[in-house]
Amino acid sequence: MKIDETIKKEINEVMDSIKAPSSLYEFVKNIKEESEIRSDLEKLKARKNSWRKNQFAATVVDAVKKRNLRKRSTISIIIAAILLISFATSIRVSPVIAKTVASIPGMERIVALIQDDRGLIAAVENDFYQPINQSQTINGVTVTLDGLIADKKGMVIFYSISSDRFSENIGWKHIHLREGFKKIGSEYKSFTQPFPIKFNQENVFSSSMDIEYLRGETPDSFVVALQIGDKVEHFKIPFTYEKKNVDSKIVEVNKVVTIEGQRITVKDIVIDPIRTIVRLEADPNNTKKFLLNSFDELKIVDDQGEVWEAENGISLQYSSEGKFELTLKDSLYFYEPKELTLSFGKIAAIDKDEAYILIDTEAKKFIKEPSNSIFSNLKAENGKVSFSINVNENYDTVAFNQFIDVNGKEFSIKYFKTQLMGKSNFVNGSITKLSDDEVKFEFELPWQSYGNPIRFEIDAYPSWIEEDVEIKIK
CATH class of the missing domain: 2.60.40 (Immunoglobulin-like)
Known part of the structure; x- marks a missing residue:
């Protein structure tokens, strides 16, 4: 939503002259039509301690919208919205966002949802x-x-x-x-x-x-x-909607980095209004397997010190073997940095010859497991197999989506409250927390015939490349 340049200039002049209030109460009590606003404020104060930040933000903005301040100018309303949202959410709110909140019903809920995403905030500011x-x-x-x-x-x-x-x-x-x-x-x-x-x-x-x-x-x-x-x-x-006819911005990189002997090519950065993706490719001759949370610490920094980080835990998507895409937490589409530097941070990886476990369900033992194994207490009884997995606060629990028998037959693992679309061979599985540092993984043995040993690929594990490397990408 666009704002007239004259109004925008006047807003900025007024904003520059405003001294930040020491509290929400001090700000609100000085607004005109004091008695009506104080009444609203008392209701808010009585409830605000139990509200979450986004609920509080939404209610305060909604209160401003509902007040009958007909004598107040459009500029005053927008400035009030800016200060109220900023106070409640601890973010800087532009005049564009404030005017959008004032003009679109329910928009305060959207602002509360996207307040930590600079890319989506910028998309709203640019009428997306x-x-x-x-x-x-x-x-x-x-x-x-x-x-x-x-x-x-x-x-x-x-x-x-x-x-x-x-x-x-x-x-x-x-x-x-x-x-x-x-x-x-x-x-x-x-x-x-x-x-x-x-x-x-x-x-x-x-x-x-x-x-x-x-x-x-x-x-x-x-x-x-x-x-x-x-x-x-x-x-x-x-519903109907308009697909905004804008092209991706591509930052071509094509640089190879070597980190503790492992070669990674940074192919390019694909920047769209609602997401930014870093495309990487691992050398097939690498001795280590990159895990699902490999690049959780990856970040891009511009010449002004602005940081765009990987979306931890869910950012990595494999497009094919050795090629993967990393989604950043927010997009930089509406930014125009002159320089960009990429750093990897700590990388989750495990030696390829240790990236799986083998279990003989008849002998009730591990045939193969990593040298620094976190697996123990294997049991096979009553048609079920279980074993313990050691965990701590530094990494998420290891989970398995499937196993493969000695003949190459695949069996998917179905967890509670999930559905497997188009999977014919599956078994039920579960993960149970036993203590702060131990969980139990359990699955049913298949009713179909299968051959021992069965193999579980390791896609997440507490194993890292500690060396940090950074490269100029723009």
Whole structure:
């Protein structure tokens, strides 16, 4: 949303002259129509200690919007919104964001959701946010598609769920997008058992769904299934939107770095309005396997000291063997840095000849495991196999998605509240916390025939390359 340059100039002049308030109370008590505002403030003060930051931000901004300050100028309203959002969320809010909040119903919820994402904040400032505000109500529960941010490749969907009934009886069944009758399958989320929705004190839940890739698809409906009491209700909200016709910005790099003998090529940086991806390629002759959380410490720094970091734990996607894509926490599409430096930090990797375990379920023992193994206490009884995994605060628990028998037959592992789409050979599995430093992994033996030993590939493990290397990429 654009602001007239004259108004923008006046806003900036007024903002420069404002002394930051020492507290929200000191700011609000000096605004005109004091008695009405103080009444609102007292209500907020009585409840704010139990609110989370984003709920507090949304309610304060909503209070400003609802007040009947007809005598106040547009500029004063925007400045008030800027100061209130900044105080509540500890972020700098531009006049563009403040005016957007003042003009679009429910926009304060969106700001609360994206306040830590500079890329999405910049996308809103550059008029990429598209309000939808379409709802459907069934059995006292309302699902609202608030709006979206979209580019050529993907989108971020913002939605909310509200209820006038006992919210603890409401849980997820599935949520996805459709194009006609076709599910946008890669973003389909489903649960075999209802997954509870955590509502705020106003019985409202707000969230977003990131659609990373739309391969020529144009979603036209938002579909949600909720368990409401004993019944599953299906919500379907049709919508239309505009794909912003902007091209990716490509920073070509093609530089090879060697880190403790392991060669990695930084191919390029692909920058879009809603995400930035670093594309890497490992030398097939490397002696180590890069793990799923390999580059959690990767970051890019510009000439002004601004830092863009990897999205820890979920950033790495393999496009093919040895080639992977790393998503940054926020996009730098709307920034124009003169220089960029990339550093890797600590890299998660394990020797290739230790990147798996072999188990003989009949002999009830490990045939092969890493030299610094974190696995122990193997048991095979009553049609189930289990073993302990040592963990600590420095790394996540190791989990396995499948195993392969000696004949190459694959068996997927199905965990509670998940569904395996298109998998015929699977067994049920679970991970149970035994203590702060130990979990138990357990899975059922297949009812189909299989041959020993069975092999588990290690994709996450507490093994690192400690050397840090940085390179100039722009």
